[in-house]
Amino acid sequence: MANPHLSGGRKLALHYFGVAMVLFMAQLLFGLLAGLQFIFPSFLYEILDFNVNRMVHINAMVVWMLYGFMGSVYWFLEDESGVEIVGLKWGQLAFWVLTGAVAVVVLVYLLIQIGSGSDTSLWLINEGREYIEAPRWADIGIVAVMLVFFYNVAATFAAGQWSGIAGVLTLDLVALAGLYLAGMFYVTNISVDQYWWWWVIHLWVEATWEVLVGCIMAWSLMKLLGVRRQVVQTWLYIEVALMFGSGILGLGHHYFWIGTPEYWFTIGGFFSALEPIPLVAMVVHSVYDAGVHRFKNSNHPALAWVIAHAFGNFLGAGVWGFMHTLPQINLYTHGTQWSASHGHLAFFGAYATINIAFFYLAAQQARGNVWMGGGLADGWRWKAALALLNIGVMGMTVALLIAGYEQSFIERAVEGSTWAGYFAAQNHPWFIQAMVWRMLFGLVTLTGGGLLFWDLLTIGRGEQRLAPIISEA
Amino acid sequence: MTEQIPRWAQESFWKKVAVWVTGGSFVLLVILTFDSMAKISAGGAKVPAYSVINLDVSYRYDKAKQRFQPVIGAEAPLFGKLLSENEAEQLVSLGKKTVQAKNCMNCHTLLGNGAYYAPDLTKAWLDQGWIAKESREQMMLNFLLDPENNARTFGSNRKMPNLDISQAEAEAVIAFLKWMSAIDTNGFPHNFIALGEGE
Numbered sequence: 259m260a261n262p263h264l265s266g267g268r269k270l271a272l273h274y275f276g277v278a279m280v281l282f283m284a285q286l287l288f289g290l291l292a293g294l295q296f297i298f299p300s301f302l303y304e305i306l307d308f309n310v311n312r313m314v315h316i317n318a319m320v321v322w323m324l325y326g327f328m329g330s331v332y333w334f335l336e337d338e339s340g341v342e343i344v345g346l347k348w349g350q351l352a353f354w355v356l357t358g359a360v361a362v363v364v365l366v367y368l369l370i371q372i373g374s375g376s377d378t379s380l381w382l383i384n385e386g387r388e389y390i391e392a393p394r395w396a397d398i399g400i401v402a403v404m405l406v407f408f409y410n411v412a413a414t415f416a417a418g419q420w421s422g423i424a425g426v427l428t429l430d431l432v433a434l435a436g437l438y439l440a441g442m443f444y445v446t447n448i449s450v451d452q453y454w455w456w457w458v459i460h461l462w463v464e465a466t467w468e469v470l471v472g473c474i475m476a477w478s479l480m481k482l483l484g485v486r487r488q489v490v491q492t493w494l495y496i497e498v499a500l501m502f503g504s505g506i507l508g509l510g511h512h513y514f515w516i517g518t519p520e521y522w523f524t525i526g527g528f529f530s531a532l533e534p535i536p537l538v539a540m541v542v543h544s545v546y547d548a549g550v551h552r553f554k555n556s557n558h559p560a561l562a563w564v565i566a567h568a569f570g571n572f573l574g575a576g577v578w579g580f581m582h583t584l585p586q587i588n589l590y591t592h593g594t595q596w597s598a599s600h601g602h603l604a605f606f607g608a609y610a611t612i613n614i615a616f617f618y619l620a621a622q623q624a625r626g627n628v629w630m631g632g633g634l635a636d637g638w639r640w641k642a643a644l645a646l647l648n649i650g651v652m653g654m655t656v657a658l659l660i661a662g663y664e665q666s667f668i669e670r671a672v673e674g675s676t677w678a679g680y681f682a683a684q685n686h687p688w689f690i691q692a693m694v695w696r697m698l699f700g701l702v703t704l705t706g707g708g709l710l711f712w713d714l715l716t717i718g719r720g721e722q723r724l725a726p727i728i729s730e731a
Numbered sequence: 732m733t734e735q736i737p738r739w740a741q742e743s744f745w746k747k748v749a750v751w752v753t754g755g756s757f758v759l760l761v762i763l764t765f766d767s768m769a770k771i772s773a774g775g776a777k778v779p780a781y782s783v784i785n786l787d788v789s790y791r792y793d794k795a796k797q798r799f800q801p802v803i804g805a806e807a808p809l810f811g812k813l814l815s816e817n818e819a820e821q822l823v824s825l826g827k828k829t830v831q832a833k834n835c836m837n838c839h840t841l842l843g844n845g846a847y848y849a850p851d852l853t854k855a856w857l858d859q860g861w862i863a864k865e866s867r868e869q870m871m872l873n874f875l876l877d878p879e880n881n882a883r884t885f886g887s888n889r890k891m892p893n894l895d896i897s898q899a900e901a902e903a904v905i906a907f908l909k910w911m912s913a914i915d916t917n918g919f920p921h922n923f924i925a926l927g928e929g930e
Contacts, residue, residue: 307892308837309837312846374832375903384831386830386836448842449778450771491742507759515916515917522767670922674924684887
C-alpha cells in the first residue's frame, strides 16, 4: 500500500484494519447462517452444521477485534512515542504469519471440522473449547505474534517518550498475552478446565480488553476533540482502578455453577454489581468531553462511533450484563438466550464501535487528513451504516432477550430444566417469533456492515478540503 | 494551575489508586484460586473421583441447603464393568477429548457454558428422556453412534449430525457425562427431577 500520507507503522495498521473488516463480514455471514438454522434446522444439515457456523461466527469476532486493537495501537504508537516503530520489520512479518495462520485455521474449521477423540485432533483441528477453539499449534503461534507486538510497543516507547497512556498500555499487553497461556493446556477435570477457561475469557473481555479500549479511547479523544492530556490520563487511571477493581474479582460471577466453592456467590455477586460503575463513568466522561467542545471535532463519523461506543459499552456490557449476573437470578438465566442477548450488545457496544471509530480516523489520515465534517460527499453512507448497524444489533439484542425470558420461565422455572423442558421452550411460538425477529435484525446488521465496508473504502476520496485544526480546551 | 487541583483529582493520585487496586485484586484472586483448586480437584469436596462411574448417581433436593445436590448411591458399574480409579480416569479423559474434538460445545452447553442450539449436558446422564435406568446406557450408545436415526427432537426437528463417533469413544463420552452429573454445581439446574426420582 503505497501511501505518501502514512508512516510505516500506520501502513501496517491499515493492513490490520483491512483484515479486521474482512473478518467482521465473515462474522456477520456465519452468524446469519447459524441464526437461520434456529428457524430452519435442516438448512445445511451435515454440510455446515450449527456448531461449525457458530464457531466461525464467534472466532471471527474475537480475531477481528484483536486485529482492530492491534491496528489501532500501531496507528498511534509513533505519534504517542514521538519516534519510529522499533523493529517494524518483525511487526510486518508477524502480521503475515498471523494472517496466514488465521486463514489455515478457518479452512480446517470449514473443511475438516472434527477429529477423533485424541490429542492429535486438539493439536491440529479444534480444541472444542468455546471462543478458544483454535488448535494448539495456532495458540503457540498467537503467543509468538503477541510477543512481537509487545516488543514493538515496549521498545518504541522505551526509545521515545513514555506517557500515562503508554504505561497503562504496556502493562495491559503483558496481562493480555499472559492470560492467554491459562487456556493452553488439557485437563480431564471439566471444573478445573472451566476455571482456567474463564481466566482467559472473562479477564480478557471484562478486564484487559476494556483497559486496552480505554487507552485507545483516551488517545482518540485527544485527537478528535482536542481534550487535554492531563484530563484524559486522569480518567484513564480512574477507569483502570474501577475496571480492574471490579473486573478481576467479578470473575466470580462465572464460578457459581461449575463445581467451585460457594464463597464465589458472595464475591461474584458483589463485584458483578460494581462492574457497571466504570462504564457509567465512561459515558459521563465522553458526553462531557464532547459537550465542553460543543461537539466541535475533526471527524464526524469517528465521533459518532465513539458516542455509540460510550452508550453501547454501558448498556451492553454494564446494564445487560448486570441484569443476569447475580446468582439470585443467574440460577435460572445461566446458559439461556439471556447470555446471547448480552453477548451481542456487549461485544458490539464495547469493542466493535471503538474499532469502527478508529477505522474512520485511519481512513481520514490515509486520504491526507481530509475534511470529514458536515457536507461531506456521500455522507449519507456513513450515517446509514451507523444507523443500520446500531438498529440491527439493538434489535437482535431485544429479540434474544425476549427469547431468554421465555426460556428462563418455561424451560427453567416451570419445566425444571429437563431436555423435554428445553424443547418445550424452544418450540414455543414466543421463542420462534423472537428468533424470526433476530433474523430480520440480523439482515439489517448485515446491510449496515456491507455499507460500512463500502464507505470505508471510498470516504474522503477526491475531497480537497482539509480537516479543521481542533485546539486543546 | 496545578496547585489548585485538589489531591483526590490529581493524575498522580489516581495512578497510585489504579496500581494498588489492580495489585490487591490480583493477589486476592491468586489466593482464592489456590483454595478453589484444592476444592475442585477430582476426589475433592465438590468434584467426585472418576471412579464414581462405578456407582449410582442421582440428584435430589436437600432441605437443609434448600437446593438440589448430587446423591451418590450403591454400586452400579457402567456397561457392567467395574473400573479402577486409573481406568476410570482414562475412560473419562477419552470421553472429554471426544467431546472437544467433535466440537460438542458449539451446539450444547456443559455446566451451562457453550452454545444454546442443543440441550445442556450438565445432567444429561440423569435426564428422564432415557425413560428408565435399564434402557439408558443402550439408548445413549445408539444415539451417539447414529444420531440421525435415533434422534429425539421433541418436535423441534433439530437433529444432531453424525459425528463419526466410534463405539469406544461413545462409551467414553457416556462415562464422561455420568461423571459430570455427579459434580456439585451448587444447585444448578434448579427443579430438575432426575431419572428414577419420581414426579
